[in-house]
Each structure stands twice: as C-alpha cells, then as structure tokens.
Amino acid sequence: MFIEERILTLFKQNWQHTLTYWSVFFSFGLCIAFLGPTILDLKCQTQSTLQEITWVFFSQQFCLLIGSSIGGVFKKTLFSALAALFLSSLIISVVFAIIPFCYNVLLLAVAMAVSGLAMGIIDTIANIQLVSIYQKDSAVFLQALHFFIGFGALVSPLIADPFLSEHCMGSNSTENITEFMHHLRNSLAGSPMNNISQYHIPAKPDEEDDTSVAYAFWIMAFINLPVPIAVFLLMYKEKLIPCCPNSTPRLLDKDELAMETQGAEGQETAEVEAGGHGDLFSCCQNDNLRGLPPSFFLIHILGGMVLFMTDGIVGAYAGFVYTYAVSSPMSLPHKTAGYLASIFWAAITAGRLVSIPLAYRFKPVRLLMINLAGVIVTVLLLLILYTSNVFLFVGTCLLGLFLSSIFPCMLAYTEDILDYQGCATTVLVTSAGMGEMVLQVLVGSIIQTAGSYSFLLCGMIIGCIGFGLFIALLLCQRVHRNYLTGTSKKSPMEEEPAPEKTEEKQ
Known part of the structure; x- marks a missing residue:
C-alpha cells in the first residue's frame, strides 16, 4: 500500500x-x-x-x-x-x-x-x-x-x-x-x-x-x-x-x-505536561532545564533561526515582488505584476499538497536539505536572469514550491531530535512569526534606499544564512545524539524510573 x-x-x-x-x-x-x-x-x-x-x-x-x-x-x-x-x-x-x-x-x-x-x-x-x-x-x-x-x-x-x-x-x-x-x-x-x-x-x-x-x-x-x-x-x-x-x-x-x-x-505524558512545556516563557523557566547540555538549547535556537530566515523570505517576497516587477529593468505592467503574489501563494499551497506524500517517503532532514538548496538556486537564477520577464514568473513559482514545506519539515525534524517534548513547537512558531514580521520591514527599508535590485540580493543573502544555520543544526544534532548515547537516556527530559512503570503496567 x-x-x-x-x-x-x-x-x-x-x-x-x-x-x-x-x-x-x-x-x-x-x-x-x-x-x-x-x-x-x-x-x-x-x-x-x-x-x-x-x-x-x-x-x-x-x-x-x-x-x-x-x-x-x-x-x-x-x-x-x-x-x-x-x-x-x-x-x-x-x-x-x-x-x-x-x-x-x-x-x-x-x-x-x-x-x-x-x-x-x-x-x-x-x-x-x-x-x-x-x-x-x-x-x-x-x-x-x-x-x-x-x-x-x-x-x-x-x-x-x-x-x-x-x-x-x-x-x-x-x-x-x-x-x-x-x-x-x-x-x-x-x-x-x-x-x-x-x-x-x-x-x-x-x-x-x-x-x-x-x-x-x-x-x-x-x-x-x-x-x-x-x-x-x-x-x-x-x-x-x-x-x-x-x-x-x-x-x-x-x-x-x-x-x-x-x-x-x-503517565509519561502527564509528567511531560507537568514539566511546564507550554508557552515560550514556561519553556525558559522550567527547573528541569538546568541539567541539560548546551546542544539542547542550540537545537531550539538554530531551528528557530532557520525558520526566522525562511519565513522572512516568504513575507518579504510576497510583499515586495510587485515592486521589483514594476521597477526597472523589469518594468512590467501593473496588472501583470499583480499576478505574481497570487502565483507565489498558489505555488506554496500546491507545494504543501505535494509534500504530503513526499513526507511519507522521505525523512524531514532530506526534504529540508533539498528545499533550502532549491531556494538558494532559484534566487540565484533570478539574479542572473534579472531581465527575463518569463523567468520571473517561473522563478516565483519555483520559490513558492521550495519554501512551502520548510516549516512543517523543520517542526517534525526538531521535535524528533528532542523526543517530542513540545517546547520546540512553541519556539519554532514564534521564531517564524518574528522573522516574517522583522525581515519584511528590513527588506522594505533596504529597497527604498538601495533600489529594487537589492530585493533579490537580500533574498539570496537571507537564503544563504538560513542554509548555513541548517548545517550548524545538523552538526548540533550529532553532538546531542552523542550526549544521549553517552548518558544512556532516550531524552534529557525523561525521568529514569519510566522503564519501571512500563514493567509494572505489563
């Protein structure tokens, strides 16, 4: 099946x-x-x-x-x-x-x-x-x-x-x-x-x-x-x-x-809930965090920063692709340029639909690697072919497809590393929303001072930073896995008496 x-x-x-x-x-x-x-x-x-x-x-x-x-x-x-x-x-x-x-x-x-x-x-x-x-x-x-x-x-x-x-x-x-x-x-x-x-x-x-x-x-x-x-x-x-x-x-x-x-x-679920993993502030104040390795916190930070960058690209591209299209050297008619944002959102929707069977066949880390690399390659081609009206529409569609599944893949991947403690979800959602809000304002300010061409240049820089942070996340995940192996724990948040409870229930 x-x-x-x-x-x-x-x-x-x-x-x-x-x-x-x-x-x-x-x-x-x-x-x-x-x-x-x-x-x-x-x-x-x-x-x-x-x-x-x-x-x-x-x-x-x-x-x-x-x-x-x-x-x-x-x-x-x-x-x-x-x-x-x-x-x-x-x-x-x-x-x-x-x-x-x-x-x-x-x-x-x-x-x-x-x-x-x-x-x-x-x-x-x-x-x-x-x-x-x-x-x-x-x-x-x-x-x-x-x-x-x-x-x-x-x-x-x-x-x-x-x-x-x-x-x-x-x-x-x-x-x-x-x-x-x-x-x-x-x-x-x-x-x-x-x-x-x-x-x-x-x-x-x-x-x-x-x-x-x-x-x-x-x-x-x-x-x-x-x-x-x-x-x-x-x-x-x-x-x-x-x-x-x-x-x-x-x-x-x-x-x-x-x-x-x-x-x-x-019963383990109740223990996890009692640990205080609910909102962003309880995640930071939990007493159980004191004995955790630095890799535990770095995974949250790096995962959140990757989504800060990628969701920032989504917000900035949807908000300013119209400006880039109607400005020189593209100089598209206003009505034609108005379709770009709709195409971008349609590509994101289609990409998320296509990613449903892909997520079943491939691990999230592999999809993340492909999508982040695809974002960089697409923006690079948009920079090289900056006079091509046709490729602007093609590139917009490709960029939406590659960006579409990064958030759910990162969420699944990070929670998998941390054994589904729940705190990562809150951190990632907050970081993504912050990136969409902050980078949209930042890119808009740069476009006003440096011109429309800086729009794609900003996207390229943000994409490369996001890819670099993802590589750092992979390295941090390996260090964290070695820590768990060395301490013989399934998760740093898990209590040691848990296996005994399983035996009692059996």
Missing part, C-alpha cells in the same frame, strides 16, 4: 481530532490573506491616511506573534486546548462580521489585533496537538495541516474580489482614481514617494460602494462558522462540555490515547 497500515490505523483512531486541527488552520489562512485585496475599501471606509492604515497590518502581525508565544500554555489539558481553539476560531468569524462597521482606523486596528492573537493561538496549539498525537509519524499530517493555510489564503481573495469597489473615492474622475491607485501600490510595495502619508480620502463614498465590500466579510464569516462548530462537536464527543455528565474525568483521556498509540505510557 502507498501508506502503511499502521499510519492508517493511527489516523482512523484520531480522525476527528486531525480533521478539526486541519479545519482551524483553514481559519488561519482565511484571516491572513484578506487584508491585501481589501485594503483600498478599508482605507475608504475608515477615511484614513496611508500612514494610519499601515498600523492595521502591524497590529495583526504583532499580536499574532504574541499569540504564538503564549498559545502553548493552553495545551496542558485537552479541554483547555480545544476550548482555546473554539474561542479563537469563533473570534475570527466575529471579527469578519464586525469589520464592515469599523469606520475608524483605530477600531479596525483593534479588531485585527484580536484576530491576530486568535491566529497565533491556533498556530501553536494545532501544531503541538498534531505532534503529540502522531509523534514520529507527524511529518505527513503536519504537511497537510499547513496546506490548509495556503488553501484558506487562496479562498479569501477569491471571495473578496467580486465585491471590491473601483470607485470607492466617490469621484467620477478616472484620473484621480488611477493616480491614487498608483500611489497606494507603490507605497504598499515600499517605493519612495512624496507626501503620500498626507493623501486623504474624500468624505464618504456612495452607499453602494460603501456596503458592497461588507458582503465579502460577511460571507467569509459565514464560511468560517463550521470551524468552531467542528471544535465544539469534538469537545462534545470527548465529554469536555461542562454541562455533559462525567466530563471532568475525561480531560486527559485523549492525551493518554495519543501516547498509547505510539507505544508510550499515558
């Missing part, structure tokens, strides 16, 4: 949990991609300047980072994990529903900050729960999990596109609209301009334009509603709803079942 019977058995035992975690990642993708195509309408709706509307992006990304950092604290019991997922996915629907009523940029920024916090919690918990369930077989399921981000990110712009207003300025002058579009595109892409932050939208658009985009947000809110319902049904099945009889004794049943399917003891 294409998939081992053992993995199919694991999936059958945990299918409802798995599908639920996949569905909440669809909410994540749905929420992360709608700002781009609707930014003009939101700018008109809030009657704000460009400088003010950019805080909406920052508020979402910053709170996403906070949510990723603290999200792991909810995984201590199955009830707290599912309750957090239920509230987070429900909040996303509520935010979609109230965005059309945010006529002030501050209210819009607050709404997006709340959605970013919910997205960060979803990101951490769903990854941790899948790793806890499938452990050494988690690579395949993590690839599928991250496919749903791309799927949601593709659906969101498609829903919004028919409702976008082309005359939201409330003016009959096509020249004014064209001029404003030109200024806004360049500003979002990072090009230098004069006095664009003082460009104001006239009073209030026509009623038809004012309300049409609201339907897009309400449709997305409605489409997202089955996700919290699915989480609620899972809680009901596990008897975790407070009104259900005998709900309290079932709080940790699922955690124990997940460990038993891997041949481990449910």
